[in-house]
Amino acid sequence: MILLTGATGKTGSETAKALAKRGVKARALVRDAAKAQVLQAAGLELAVGDVADTDSVRRALAGVERLLILLPNSQRQVELEQQLVDLAKAAGVRHVVKMSSMEAVASASTxxxxxxxxxEEYIRASGMAWTMVKPNFFMQNFLASAKSIKENHSFSLPMGDGRTAMADARDIGAVAAEVLAGRGHEGRSYEITGPELLSFHDVAARFSEVLGARIAYVPADPAAYLGILKRVLNEWHANAVSQLFREIAEGPAPHVTDTFRRLLGREPIPLAQFIRDHIAAFR
Ligand SMILES: NC(=O)c1ccc[n+]([C@@H]2O[C@H](COP(=O)([O-])OP(=O)(O)OC[C@H]3O[C@@H](n4cnc5c(N)ncnc54)[C@H](OP(=O)(O)O)[C@@H]3O)[C@@H](O)[C@H]2O)c1
Incomplete structure (x- = not known):
């Protein structure tokens, strides 16, 4: 049995869909069964609980061989994920798959x-088999700018002239599903990007082409943007996101990888396709 955490989120839901499409049996640990009805309809088993509640995690781990660790960024993310590793080991899980990020390296400074x-280091020291899924910036992050793109024909981010090799969450989910259901992925770290290295000016050009109207990228002042983040996120989270964005703005730019093509045997989704697939949100 495979257990997914984060299965109602952006990449976890795509992992769940990709597993269901492959006909693979999986269980999802979800906080809200109503929110997870679509997963159940796709054939997943639900275990209702919270990763912070060790009893519910222990129940969800019964009979599990492979576990996807996927949690949102928070001050407690490291503690909760390490606790999941300990509980997985005690429950006899053989293989842990972690949703990490391409920026996660030993010299990371944010x-x-x-x-x-x-x-990642904690998992590698656990004695269980492991695979790290390390995506670059998600294309789905632009959905947070959809209202501005639709109403003002512009979006504002503090990325300056920085570039990323953004990936679609559908592709990231497909890789996670392959790692969970396929063979030969133990001991591997997979850096996942989309097909192109793009500046945010390039992103605006892609939006303009697909939407048929000029969309402008307005580089935001990092300090002013931090103020905006603080209105919607707590202090720790706002500062952490702001520092991550500064890293993107100041580079170095990441490299485009061929991981997706090697693992899935098809091309990753380009940004123009992502925009077309979400056109109602942007136009
Ligand atoms: N965004 C990017 O560009 C990017 C790039 C690289 C890596 N990443 C990494 O990707 C991860 C986030 O992935 P995502 O965007 O797919 O996640 P997401 O959309 O934010 O979803 C988070 C998921 O975790 C669940 N969750 C949160 N707290 C929980 C708890 N206490 N117990 C059980 N479930 C809980 C949520 O459930 P509910 O539905 O109940 O809230 C939801 O299913 C982060 O670790 C981030 O660092 C992001």
């Missing part, structure tokens, strides 16, 4: 990638 790296 809190979110540092946290991912700390959990």
């Amino acid at each position: 809190p979110i990638p540092q946290g991912h790296w700390a959990v």
